[in-house]
Structures are given as structure tokens and as C-alpha cells.
Amino acid sequence: MRVISMFSGAGGLDLGLVQAGNEVVWANDIDKDAVETYRSNISQDILLGDISTIDFDSIPDGDVVVGGFPCQGFSLANMRRSVDDERNLLYKYFLKMLVAKRPRYFIAENVRGILNIGGGTVLEQILSDFQDAGYFVSVNKINMADYGVPQKRIRVVFLGTRKDLGSESVLSIPAKTHSDDPKDKLPGWISIQQALEHFPEPSESGDIPNHVASSYKLSFRNFTGHRPTDPAKPSPTILARGNGKGGVVAIPHYNGKRRLTVRESACVQTFPDDFVFSGKLNSCYRQIGNAVPVAFGRLLGDELIKIEDRK
Numbered sequence: 001m002r003v004i005s006m007f008s009g010a011g012g013l014d015l016g017l018v019q020a021g022n023e024v025v026w027a028n029d030i031d032k033d034a035v036e037t038y039r040s041n042i043s044q045d046i047l048l049g050d051i052s053t054i055d056f057d058s059i060p061d062g063d064v065v066v067g068g069f070p071c072q073g074f075s076l077a078n079m080r081r082s083v084d085d086e087r088n089l090l091y092k093y094f095l096k097m098l099v100a101k102r103p104r105y106f107i108a109e110n111v112r113g114i115l116n117i118g119g120g121t122v123l124e125q126i127l128s129d130f131q132d133a134g135y136f137v138s139v140n141k142i143n144m145a146d147y148g149v150p151q152k153r154i155r156v157v158f159l160g161t162r163k164d165l166g167s168e169s170v171l172s173i174p175a176k177t178h179s180d181d182p183k184d185k186l187p188g189w190i191s192i193q194q195a196l197e198h199f200p201e202p203s204e205s206g207d208i209p210n211h212v213a214s215s216y217k218l219s220f221r222n223f224t225g226h227r228p229t230d231p232a233k234p235s236p237t238i239l240a241r242g243n244g245k246g247g248v249v250a251i252p253h254y255n256g257k258r259r260l261t262v263r264e265s266a267c268v269q270t271f272p273d274d275f276v277f278s279g280k281l282n283s284c285y286r287q288i289g290n291a292v293p294v295a296f297g298r299l300l301g302d303e304l305i306k307i308e309d310r311k
């Protein structure tokens with residue numbers, strides 16, 4: 001399918017969709033480093049710029065619109081503000097794209113917090129906006145570990161199908177591929193050690209790209225980013241922010257001696273080992289923490305291809 005990608009970042013979701021056989025016809029992000037990363041690994045065809053300044057008539061048509069619209073705008077205060085301030089609500093641009101392009105499907109990923117903001121009123125508003133735009137919508141709370149990602153990462157995925165396509169063509173969430181429950185008769189969750197044991201220590205790494213670690217000190221104080229990592233379990237969630245000084249907290253390595261390198265964080269997010277990130281250390285960590293795991297993007301991409309094959 002032809003994909004219009006909004007808030008594309010480094011392209012975790014897009015790479016997965018492309019790996020499945022789909023084509024990205026338009027992509028955009030405001031972050032210079034993320035756009036450079038996207039250009040050197042996925043496609044030159046990504047527009048650098050603020051979505052609020054883009055002329056939607058210049059965007060080609062597509063079968064599916066995808067995007068992890070940033071969630072910072074979703075405070076209750078923002079929902080109630082004046083029309084002027086609504087420009088800050090980036091999901092409105094996602095909605096605008098649906099209305100302008102009428103794609104058959106959409107995929108929107110977000111943090112789980114979106115379910116509870118304002119006691120669920122924000123979610124209700126989003127769902128009614130999507131429905132009014134002419135789409136059936138499913139809201140799926142998922143754990144990426146259930147899809148072969150070596151990481152506990154809970155996210156919300158909205159899937160939309162244009163109403164006129166009928167119920168037999170609905171885009172569905174992929175079936176789980178892994179489980180921690182033996183009753184499911186699926187392979188077990190992949191542990192962080194299984195995912196990372198092929199990497200040497202950064203000091204002996206030779207020329208492995210981005211195999212550099214944050215020097216932010218390790219201290220085990222029992223809060224996010226500061227807990228020992230169990231080698232036998234999936235990694236804790238790879239973060240995009242959080243050291244209190246504008247930096248990103250990289251997860252502690254299970255060896256207890258240092259934090260994960262950019263390369264290792266990317267591997268936990270299922271980026272291939274030859275995918276090279278542009279920018280300074282913090283920017284690389286942020287691009288990775290923001291991404292949809294590539295392996296999950298691939299499974300979503302497979303669902304799109306299955307729909308095409310049924311036609």
C-alpha cells in the first residue's frame with residue numbers, strides 16, 4: 001500500500017511497513033537529526049518542517065496514513081483552549097490529513113497515558129473526531145514483548161478503516177507472536193540478554209556504528225531508568241526523555257556497569273544493526289526512544305499486505 005507518514009521520526013514504523021512490502025510516498029518530521037537519519041537509512045523523500053506550515057494539497061494521495069502524533073499536546077488544559085491554541089494539538093493535523101486525503105486506512109501509535117487523560121475524556125474526543133471523519137476505529141493496548149520485541153513497552157495503537165469499505169476489510173491488530181504464558185503455546189518473550197549478547201563491550205567494538213554509551217551515572221534508586229536490569233527478562237521500556245536536565249535516560253545494561261549504548265538501545269527497539277543514527281548522543285537516544293519498534297511495524301505492514309492480497 002502507499003503510505004503517507006506523519007511525525008515520521010527516525011522511521012521505526014516506516015521501516016517495518018517498507019520491510020513488509022509497502023511504499024512510503026510522503027514523510028515529514030520537524031527534527032533535523034531524525035530527518036537525516038531517515039534519509040540515510042530509508043528514503044531521501046522526507047520533508048523537514050513543521051506540519052502546521054505544510055500545504056496539504058502538495059501531498060500525494062495514499063492508501064494509508066500513519067503517524068505517532070506527539071502526546072505533549074494532550075493536556076486537558078489544551079483540549080479546552082481557544083482555537084488559536086488548538087494549533088498546538090498535533091493530532092488535529094492527523095485528522096486534517098484524513099479529511100484531506102481520505103485514505104482507506106490509518107495507523108496512529110501513542111503512549112498508554114492517552115487512555116486516561118482527563119479521566120478518558122480526551123480519548124472520547126479523539127474517537128468521536130475519527131468517527132466523524134468517516135472511520136471505524138479500534139483502540140488496542142499492546143505490549144511489544146508479545147510481538148517478538150525484547151522489551152516491555154506498552155503502547156496504544158489506533159487502527160482506522162474507512163467506513164465505506166465494509167466490515168470484511170477492517171484493518172486488525174496482528175496476532176501475538178510471543179507470550180509469557182505457556183497456555184498460549186507461543187514462543188516465550190525474548191530477553192534483553194538474548195537480544196544483546198552478540199555485542200562486544202563498546203571499548204572493544206571496532207567500527208560498530210553508534211556503539212557509544214551515555215556517561216550518565218548508574219545509581220540504583222528504584223525508579224524508572226535507575227533499576228538493575230534483569231538479563232532474563234525483556235528490557236524495560238526504552239525511553240525518549242527523563243534525566244531532568246533535558247537529556248534521555250538510557251536503560252542500565254544488565255552487566256550493572258554502564259548504560260546501554262545507542263546501538264544496543266536501537267537493537268532493543270528492533271532496528272537492524274546497520275541502521276545508523278545521526279546527531280549527538282542525546283538526539284540518537286531520543287530518536288530511538290520515540291520509535292515504534294521496527295518488528296511491530298513489520299507485522300502491521302503484513303496486515304496491510306494481507307488486505308491487498310484479499311482484493
Ligand SMILES: C[S@@+](CC[C@H](N)C(=O)[O-])C[C@H]1O[C@@H](n2cnc3c(N)ncnc32)[C@H](O)[C@@H]1O
Nearest residue numbers: 007008009011012013030031050051068291292
Ligand atoms: C513519537 S515520534 C514518532 C516516531 C516514529 N513513528 C518512529 O517510529 O520512529 C513523534 C515525532 O513527531 C515529531 N514532531 C513533533 N512536532 C512536530 C511538528 N510540529 N511537525 C512535524 N513533526 C513533529 C517529533 O520530532 C518526533 O520525531
